[in-house]
Amino acid sequence: MPELPEVETVVTVLKRRILGLTIQNIDIYYDKMMDEDTKTLLIGKTISDITRQGKYICFHLNPYVLISHLRMEGRYFFKDIDEPKLKHEHVVFTLSDGLSLRYHDTRKFGTFDLRHLSDYKVVPPLSQLADEPFQIDPKALYKTLKSKHKAIKTALLDQSIIAGIGNIYADEILFSTRINPHRMTSKLTQKDTTNVVNAAILILNQAILSGGTTIRTYVSELGVSGRFQLKLMVHQREGEHCYVCGGSIVREVINGRSSFYCKTCQKR
């Protein structure tokens, strides 16, 4: 499901609902999702803050941080404790207000990592994370890209180069800057790089304002669903006409991911 804007939306909703609450119990229904040690250490802890770094959600539970990654299909729901557990609810947190926070994940790709508050940013997985478009220095990014030999589309998806961008927004950012997804990063100019950063900020912010995107309805909270407000220019539009030149949008696999672009607008 999520790229940075969707995760941001989830964090906003979670903060509104569970800040200051204490974890009274955790039920794990899929062993691989969370280990027993983590569960034991977290029971009795209070959620003092919830932050986001890239696509990771950080629950601050002094002296620990529970780091949650939704991967493709992870979602959080709030429900009454006595509501029956659904098939894809794998971790259920019982909170001190009497509600349960349920982690739902059809494909079971999501992860939970427990770290210490004192150093969680400098150990994996967060230590691998680059700056987000909002903070990244375009000059530093240009230098990084110059030193790599890979397609720009691949680089935008590499969280150690720039954090928070996923497959949808990578395509949209490249269309917006008229850069062909196959273009080698070493051939990008400083101006191209600055354009990419600016486009990323603009597009991600728009998506955050819409409460996340886009393709399927996604629910960040019971009763609050992601809307389809952000108009996608190229992603998932194979064979349709380009809104700018009228040409046909193509789909090609790059780095194992579907990539949509306009061959006329986005020259190599």
Add this chain to the structure above:
DNA sequence: AACGAAACCTGCGCGC
């Protein structure tokens, strides 16, 4: 260093 393929999982839509 970089690429591709496979792995981790499940469900959906499609053609036959």
Add this chain to the structure above:
DNA sequence: TGCGCGCAGGTTTCGT
């Protein structure tokens, strides 16, 4: 109706 295939917003791992 059923079956097999390809596809999915992410990331890691392994071989070349």
